[in-house]
Amino acid sequence: MLDYQPLFTQLLEANADTWAATLPQLLTIAFDTSKHADLPKWQAAIDAIPSFPHSHISLDKNAVEIGCAEDLTKTQRKELKTHLQTLHPWRKGPYQLFDIYIDTEWRSDWKWQRLQDHISPLTYRRVLDVGCGNGYHCWRMLGAGAKMVVGIDPMLLNVMQFQLIKKLHGTAPVYVLPMGIEDMPANLQLFDTVFSMGVLYHRRSPIDHLLELKGCLQAGGELILETLVIDGGLGEALMPPDRYARMRNVWFLPSCDTLVSWLQRCGFINVRVVDVTVTSVAEQRSTEWMRFHSLQDFLDPKNPQLTIEGLPAPKRAIVIANNP
Secondary structure: OOOOHHHHHHHHHOOOHHHHHHHHHHHHHHOOHHHOOOHHHHHHHHHOOOOOOOOOEEOOOOOEEEOOHHHOOHHHHHHHHHHHHHOOOOOOOOEEEOOEEEOOOEOHHHHHHHHOOOOOOOOOOEEEEEOOOOOHHHHHHHHOOOOEEEEEOOOHHHHHHHHHHHHHHOOOOEEEEOOOHHHOOOOOOOEEEEEEEOOHHHOOOHHHHHHHHHHHEEEEEEEEEEEEOEOOOOOOEEOOOOOEOOEOOOOOEEEHHHHHHHHHHOOOEEEEEEEEEEOOOOOEOOEOOEOOOOHHHHEEOOEEEEEOOOOEOOEEEEEEEEOO
């Protein structure tokens, strides 16, 4: 397990004493090997990787880059790729690790390109990324100048993938914690910027999620929210009767006007929709690094504008708002 002491220190410096005091116990529980059969295998793969010296790091390109081909021998490259494949499937990325390109299921860089020119500069900001996956966007946030980035994700495989990447990268003020937003102290009011991307539609109560996000922000802080939406007017939302694109835990897909009204009702100001994009099979697909079914398998083969269940195909909106 990574050393989280630097994070505890930064939280104390930010007067987040309560969170700093409760986190160690939460981490101990989350990393309990008796509750996760694959955790020892994942940890062994990370432990087997030496701290390779690397010639360069780039966090501001499409792929998060660490090192180049000349930094590794052929044997080291083969061993590293084996360890990386042990943590399959890789869903968020891409990563360029020396000369190993991790072509992840999602082209997460496309989402970053859609939002980066609309958000406030991240320079010197404390940033929270809710539902961060393996931390790809956390690295992009750090590359954009953030003072500290904390990602949270309840899926332990994602956290272990991040730990592997951070071991290759080296010390940095970026952390991914194995937890959900419900595990964070209420009304923390710590972060200058909070991202919630691809989370809202998984929440049974979207309003509660928006209020939880608001509680994480300092006064004047900025929320970047990305979620599935439908076409329609104010008050319209889709609640799938069962699955949506084969996903079990999809609850509410609002229209953009409805989503804006939800944010305003929760007390956010300056609410604006900055992007609406249909998710394509080029942005989400199966690869060598994610060999399971992906978006193409979840759409109606006769009409790709519908899901396999006959519902509107995935369309995502990015909304930015401020905490008063």
